[in-house]
Amino acid sequence: MTVLQEPSASTALPAVTATIDGREITVADGTTIYDAAREAGIDIPVLCHNERYDPVGVCRMCIVDTGGRVFAAACVRPCEDGMTVTTTSPELERNRATLTELLVSDQPPRVEDPKQTTTGDNLLLALADGFGVAREDTALPCGSGRGTDSSNPVIDVNHDACILCDRCVRACDDIQGNDVIGRSGKGYATRIAFDLNDPMGSSSCVTCGECVQACPTGALTNKPIRGIPIRPRDQLDAVDSVCPYCGVGCALTFYVDREHGAISFAEGRDQPGSQSRLCVKGRYGWDYSASPQRLTVPLIRIDIAYPKGPLSSDVRGDGRGGTHNDRGRTGTEGNRSGGGRKDGRPGKDRGRKPGGLVDYNEVLPHFREATWDEALDLIARRLTEVHAAGGPGAIAGFGSAKCSNEEAYL
Numbered sequence: 001m002t003v004l005q006e007p008s009a010s011t012a013l014p015a016v017t018a019t020i021d022g023r024e025i026t027v028a029d030g031t032t033i034y035d036a037a038r039e040a041g042i043d044i045p046v047l048c049h050n051e052r053y054d055p056v057g058v059c060r061m062c063i064v065d066t067g068g069r070v071f072a073a074a075c076v077r078p079c080e081d082g083m084t085v086t087t088t089s090p091e092l093e094r095n096r097a098t099l100t101e102l103l104v105s106d107q108p109p110r111v112e113d114p115k116q117t118t119t120g121d122n123l124l125l126a127l128a129d130g131f132g133v134a135r136e137d138t139a140l141p142c143g144s145g146r147g148t149d150s151s152n153p154v155i156d157v158n159h160d161a162c163i164l165c166d167r168c169v170r171a172c173d174d175i176q177g178n179d180v181i182g183r184s185g186k187g188y189a190t191r192i193a194f195d196l197n198d199p200m201g202s203s204s205c206v207t208c209g210e211c212v213q214a215c216p217t218g219a220l221t222n223k224p225i226r227g228i229p230i231r232p233r234d235q236l237d238a239v240d241s242v243c244p245y246c247g248v249g250c251a252l253t254f255y256v257d258r259e260h261g262a263i264s265f266a267e268g269r270d271q272p273g274s275q276s277r278l279c280v281k282g283r284y285g286w287d288y289s290a291s292p293q294r295l296t297v298p299l300i301r302i303d304i305a306y307p308k309g310p311l312s313s314d315v316r317g318d319g320r321g322g323t324h325n326d327r328g329r330t331g332t333e334g335n336r337s338g339g340g341r342k343d344g345r346p347g348k349d350r351g352r353k354p355g356g357l358v359d360y361n362e363v364l365p366h367f368r369e370a371t372w373d374e375a376l377d378l379i380a381r382r383l384t385e386v387h388a389a390g391g392p393g394a395i396a397g398f399g400s401a402k403c404s405n406e407e408a409y410l
C-alpha cells in the first residue's frame with residue numbers, strides 16, 4: 001500500500017484509502033484522483049488542468065472509471081475511502097480520442113496553427129497525435145468566425161483556436177491577480193473576453209504574458225519581437241537566467257536563437273519568489289540584448305572630449321529636436337514631438353524625449369574601447385583623486401533595484 005501525504009497529528013486531516021489501477025493509495029481527504037495518481041507515478045492525460053491552477057473540470061480529458069454511472073473527471077473528483085479507480089481502458093481511450101477529435105475539428109489547419117508554427121508545442125495537437133486523430137481527417141464540419149485580435153503589441157489572439165479551457169482566465173485572474181480575462185457570448189460564439197469584450201490592446205491588460213504561457217493551443221501566442229522569429233524550443237538554446245530588472249529577480253528561461261544571435265522568447269521558471277510568473281519587463285523587455293547600441297566592452301572618453309558635456313545634438317537641443325526615432329519624419333513633425341515650436345525652430349523645452357535613443361554616430365567618436373582592467377584602474381585612480389581633493393563627502397553612489405534594502409543603505 002502506498003501512503004501519500006500522511007496527515008500529521010496537528011493538521012489532523014482525515015485520510016482516505018482508494019485503489020488506483022490496482023494500487024492501494026492513502027491520501028489526505030479532499031485530494032483529487034489526479035493528484036493522488038500523479039504522486040503515485042500514474043499518468044492521467046489533462047488539457048484544461050495544470051498543477052499551477054485550481055482545477056475547473058471543463059474539458060473532460062482526464063476522465064477515469066470509478067465504477068459510477070458516468071466517468072469522473074480526475075482533476076476535480078476527490079478520492080473517497082474504498083473507491084476503486086481505473087485510469088486507462090479501451091473505453092476510456094475511445095472517449096478521450098472522440099473528445100480530442102471534436103476539439104481539433106474546428107482548429108486552424110496544423111500548418112497555420114499559431115502555436116505549432118512557432119514554439120511547436122500545441123498540447124491539443126500533441127494529444128491528437130497520441131490518439132491518432134487529426135482535423136484534416138475528420139468528417140466533422142469545421143466552424144470558424146470568432147475572429148482574431150492583434151491589438152496587443154506582443155501577443156496575438158486567435159479566437160478560432162480557443163477551446164475555452166479557461167486556463168488563461170485562471171492565469172490572469174488567480175495567478176497574476178489582474179482580472180482582465182473572462183468569457184463573453186453564447187453557444188458557438190462564446191469566446192474569451194478582455195474586460196468588457198474590448199480589444200486586448202485597449203483593455204486593462206498589463207501584457208504580463210501569463211495567459212500565453214498558460215494557453216495549450218494556438219489561441220494566445222507571442223508575436224516575434226524586432227523580427228526575431230519564434231521557433232520550436234528544440235531548435236533554440238534554453239538558457240536559465242534571472243530577470244535583471246527589479247529586486248524580486250524572477251527566475252526565467254531565455255530561448256536563444258543562435259543563428260540570429262538574439263533571444264526568441266522568454267518564459268517564467270519556478271522558484272519560491274516568483275513561482276514561474278513574470279511581468280511585462282521580464283517576459284518581453286529583453287530585446288535590448290540584441291540592440292546594435294548595446295555596449296559590450298568598456299569605453300573610455302578620449303582626452304579631446306573633455307571638458308564633459310552633452311555629446312549628441314539631441315541632448316544638447318541644437319539638433320532637430322525630435323527623438324532619434326523621429327528621424328524618418330519631417331523636421332517640423334520631429335520638432336513638435338520633441339517640444340519644439342510650430343515654426344520649426346527648437347522650443348524652450350526642446351531636446352530628447354525620455355526613452356529616445358541618441359545618435360551613436362555622434363557619441364561614439366568621443367570614446368575608445370578599453371579592457372576591463374584598464375577601465376577599472378582608471379575608475380580607481382579617479383576616485384582616489386576625488387577623495388584626496390574633497391574627502392569622503394565628495395563621493396556618492398547609486399543604488400540598484402537589484403540591491404537588498406540593507407545593501408541600499410550601506
Ligand code: SF4
Nearest residue numbers: 172205206208209211
Ligand atoms: S497578458 Fe497578463 S494581464 Fe494581459 S490578459 Fe494575459 S494574463 Fe491578463
Ligand code: SF4
Nearest residue numbers: 162163165166168215
Ligand atoms: S485562449 Fe487558450 S487558455 Fe484561454 S480558454 Fe482559450 S484555449 Fe484556453
Ligand code: FES
Nearest residue numbers: 048057059060075
Ligand atoms: S483536465 Fe480534467 S476536466 Fe480538463
